[in-house]
Amino acid sequence: xxxxxxxxxxxxxxxxxxxxxxxxxxxxxxxxxxxxxxxxxxxxxxxxxxxxxxxxxxxxxxxxxxxxxxxxxxxxxxxxxxxxxxxxxxxxxxxxxxxxxxxxxxxxxxxxxxxxxxxxxxxxxxxxxxxxxxxxxxxxxxxxxxxxxxxxxxxxxxxxxxxxxxxxxxxxxxxxxxxxxxxxxxxxxxxxxxxxxxxxxxxxxxxxxxxxxxxxxxxxxxxxxxxxxxxxxxxxxxxxxxxxxxxxxxxxxx
Amino acid sequence: xxxxxxxxxxxxxxxxxxxxxxxxxxxxxxxxxxxxxxxxxxxxxxxxxxxxxxxxxxxxxxxxxxxxxxxxxxxxxxxxxxxxxxxxxxxxxxxxxxxxxxxxxxxxxxxxxxxxxxxxxxxxxxxxxxxxxxxxxxxxxxxxxxxxxxxxxxxxxxxxxxxxxxxxxxxxxxxxxxxxxxxxxxxxxxxxxxxxxxxxxxxxxxxxxxxxxxxxxxxxxxxxxxxxxxxxxxxxxxxxxxxxxxxxxxxxxx
DNA sequence: CCAGCTTTAAATGTCAACAATATGGTTGTC
DNA sequence: GACAACCATATTGTTGACATTTAAAGCTGG
Numbered sequence: 001x002x003x004x005x006x007x008x009x010x011x012x013x014x015x016x017x018x019x020x021x022x023x024x025x026x027x028x029x030x031x032x033x034x035x036x037x038x039x040x041x042x043x044x045x046x047x048x049x050x051x052x053x054x055x056x057x058x059x060x061x062x063x064x065x066x067x068x069x070x071x072x073x074x075x076x077x078x079x080x081x082x083x084x085x086x087x088x089x090x091x092x093x094x095x096x097x098x099x100x101x102x103x104x105x106x107x108x109x110x111x112x113x114x115x116x117x118x119x120x121x122x123x124x125x126x127x128x129x130x131x132x133x134x135x136x137x138x139x140x141x142x143x144x145x146x147x148x149x150x151x152x153x154x155x156x157x158x159x160x161x162x163x164x165x166x167x168x169x170x171x172x173x174x175x176x177x178x179x180x181x182x183x184x185x186x187x188x189x190x191x192x193x194x195x196x197x198x199x200x201x202x203x204x205x206x207x208x209x210x211x212x213x214x215x216x217x218x219x220x221x222x223x224x225x226x227x228x229x230x231x232x233x234x235x236x237x238x239x240x241x242x243x244x245x246x247x248x249x250x251x252x253x254x
Numbered sequence: 255x256x257x258x259x260x261x262x263x264x265x266x267x268x269x270x271x272x273x274x275x276x277x278x279x280x281x282x283x284x285x286x287x288x289x290x291x292x293x294x295x296x297x298x299x300x301x302x303x304x305x306x307x308x309x310x311x312x313x314x315x316x317x318x319x320x321x322x323x324x325x326x327x328x329x330x331x332x333x334x335x336x337x338x339x340x341x342x343x344x345x346x347x348x349x350x351x352x353x354x355x356x357x358x359x360x361x362x363x364x365x366x367x368x369x370x371x372x373x374x375x376x377x378x379x380x381x382x383x384x385x386x387x388x389x390x391x392x393x394x395x396x397x398x399x400x401x402x403x404x405x406x407x408x409x410x411x412x413x414x415x416x417x418x419x420x421x422x423x424x425x426x427x428x429x430x431x432x433x434x435x436x437x438x439x440x441x442x443x444x445x446x447x448x449x450x451x452x453x454x455x456x457x458x459x460x461x462x463x464x465x466x467x468x469x470x471x472x473x474x475x476x477x478x479x480x481x482x483x484x485x486x487x488x489x490x491x492x493x494x495x496x497x498x499x500x501x502x503x504x505x506x507x508x
Numbered sequence: 509c510c511a512g513c514t515t516t517a518a519a520t521g522t523c524a525a526c527a528a529t530a531t532g533g534t535t536g537t538c
Numbered sequence: 539g540a541c542a543a544c545c546a547t548a549t550t551g552t553t554g555a556c557a558t559t560t561a562a563a564g565c566t567g568g
Contacts, residue, residue: 018331018332018559019331020331020332020520020521020522021521021522022521022522023331045549046549046550047548047549047550055522055523056522056523056524057523057524057550058312058521058522058523058524059521059522059523061312061316061550061551062315062316062319065316065319065320065323066319066322066323068320068323069319069320069322069323069324070323071415077272077273077274077277077529077550077551078272078274078528078529078530078549078550078551079529079530079549079550080530080549080550090414090415093413093414093415093416094415096358096362096413096416097355097358097413097415097416097419099358100354100355100357100358101351101354101355103354104350104351104353104354108350159347159350159351160344160347161325161344161347161348161351162347162350162351165351272529274550274551274552275551275552276551276552299519300519300520301518301519301520309552309553310552310553310554311520311553311554312551312552312553312554313551313552313553315520315521331520331521332519332520332521332558332559332560333519333520333559333560333561334519334520334560
């Protein structure tokens with residue numbers, strides 16, 4: 001009854017018969033980072049991780065380079081790699097890009113989506129609504145439901161590169177940031193209404209409206225997040241929006 | 255008198271004292287690909303390239319993984335890497351994303367640009383205008399002038415991630431596509447006027463107008479490109495918009 | 509002459525060892 | 539006691555060799 005959309009970034013066709021070791025480790029590292037098991041800012045120790053995954057440093061280094069490509073790790077020459085740590089400014093930058101890009105996705109989806117596509121979107125929303133009634137309201141946005149919706153929407157745009165960009169990079173970064181700050185969007189009823197309005201606009205073929213509504217939707221989410229951050233930043237006296245503090249947390253997997 | 259803006263993607267501070275071998279080769283490969291010396295679709299032979307650059311296969315493989323991160327190469331397990339080859343559909347997808355993102359850049363620039371910034375943009379345009387009068391009209395858009403303008407504009411947005419995304423990935427892909435198709439945008443006088451209008455809107459602080467104008471500007475460029483493609487595709491009878499033709503051109507650096 | 513299999517070569521994936529660089533602690537001096 | 543230079547250790551960068559897989563060439567039989 002869950003019906004979770006694939007979030008891996010690769011199109012899930014077959015189980016990928018022979019994957020290379022670097023590919024395996026890359027995926028494991030990515031999920032570990034996004035889940036927060038490798039904390040933001042923590043150092044990526046090659047010998048240790050190589051031993052942990054039972055592979056040599058060669059494939060591991062290639063996996064790390066691919067992490068850098070997803071912007072999930074930052075590499076400095078002769079100094080190693082660290083899990084990326086987003087400050088508030090960077091998070092805002094990502095939200096700005098996301099707002100623009102998902103607006104585009106809605107505009108495209110409005111022109112390309114078929115009746116069946118819209119019906120499927122509405123079914124997804126209805127399913128989430130049911131899930132909300134059963135469980136807790138706050139679970140809707142906080143957990144995977146919100147991502148499911150945006151995933152399917154971006155897929156409907158028909159722009160594969162847009163899909164890869166949003167679902168393969170930006171969403172991962174936003175998840176990372178949420179785990180990093182421990183903040184939950186939590187404005188479920190409003191988000192739910194906005195989702196419905198967006199689908200209505202797409203079903204009506206009104207691309208401009210769909211784009212506008214999605215932009216507002218994301219702007220609202222961003223502002224909610226910023227308010228949360230401002231509140232949590234008001235409690236500690238110093239050291240809140242600093243630069244890279246070296247050695248934030250050297251050991252991972254607490 | 256040229257004043258070409260740095261296009262490398264990295265911020266050009268110092269000559270980067272100790273760069274790693276993989277970094278060097280990565281940059282050389284990237285420029286080779288964008289310049290067309292490594293033709294789109296051509297296979298990337300590890301032993302050959304390693305010998306050519308005088309390094310081992312280890313750093314070379316890391317450089318290739320970073321190329322994959324820039325979307326300039328595609329790697330298939332146990333089959334090696336190939337220089338990416340964009341078909342018309344993919345080019346359209348990139349233009350759609352670029353339109354949305356540069357619209358965002360203009361909107362942001364309108365709110366953040368200072369008077370000096372706008373003056374600098376106008377100086378750049380005036381300089382290009384002079385260059386156009388001296389040389390040939392068609393040189394303006396076709397060569398680096400157009401990129402210069404868009405570079406500075408995106409930089410003015412203040413969104414570093416947006417800058418990296420556009421100037422570090424998408425622009426490279428578009429250059430690659432132009433070399434691939436041999437098409438030149440070539441509508442210089444119109445582009446020049448549109449650039450001026452965009453700067454005016456930014457100077458007036460009108461973000462919405464700047465965004466709208468930039469969107470139109472890019473849409474026009476895209477349509478011009480598509481018309482060119484449609485014309486050139488009408489000449490050959492078969493095999494024009496095909497998929498990957500294996501072994502398009504195995505040898506590079508003709 | 510072609511189909512299909514075997515063999516062969518080349519390229520990719522992986523590993524372990526070596527070299528160079530940065531980090532951390534120690535020691536010595538002022 | 540503080541600062542600087544030095545040494546020791548660990549980590550990163552790089553290399554060459556080995557294993558595995560793919561692709562091609564060659565061969566045999568129909």
